Amino acid sequence: MSSSQPHTLPAPLLHAIQELAAALSNITKCKYTSVAGLTIVLYDILLLLSDEIRLVWHKPRMNASRIAYFINRYVPPVFLIVANYQLGGFRGPLTDKLQSLDIYSFYHPGPDRHMCDL
Numbered sequence: 001m002s003s004s005q006p007h008t009l010p011a012p013l014l015h016a017i018q019e020l021a022a023a024l025s026n027i028t029k030c031k032y033t034s035v036a037g038l039t040i041v042l043y044d045i046l047l048l049l050s051d052e053i054r055l056v057w058h059k060p061r062m063n064a065s066r067i068a069y070f071i072n073r074y075v076p077p078v079f080l081i082v083a084n085y086q087l088g089g090f091r092g093p094l095t096d097k098l099q100s101l102d103i104y105s106f107y108h109p110g111p112d113r114h115m116c117d118l
Contacts, residue, residue, distance in 0.1 A: 031087050038080040045077065 009017070056069060 034080070034084050034087050038077070038084050041077050041080060
C-alpha cells in the first residue's frame, strides 16, 4: 500500500478562497445592517405617527418647514426600501433596456463620444 499525502492548495488559490469567504461574509453583514436600519426607521415612523399628525400636520397651512420635514422624514425610507430590495437579491438581472435607453453610453462614452455631444 502506498501512503498518500494530503493535498494542499497552492498559496494564491488559498488566498483567493479566503478573500471570497471574507467578501461573502461582508455582503451578508451589509444585508443584515440594511434591514436593521430600515426596520428602525419604519418603527420610528409608526411610533411617532400620532404625535406627528397632531403637531405637524394638524394645522392647514403649508410652509417651508413642513416641506423640509416631509422630505427629511419620508424620502430616506424610500431609498432604504430600494436599497434593501437590491441587496436582498429580489431584483432580477439587468436587461437590454439599459442599452436601448442609451443610459450606459451617456455615463460611459466611447472614445469617439464626449459628454458634451449628448
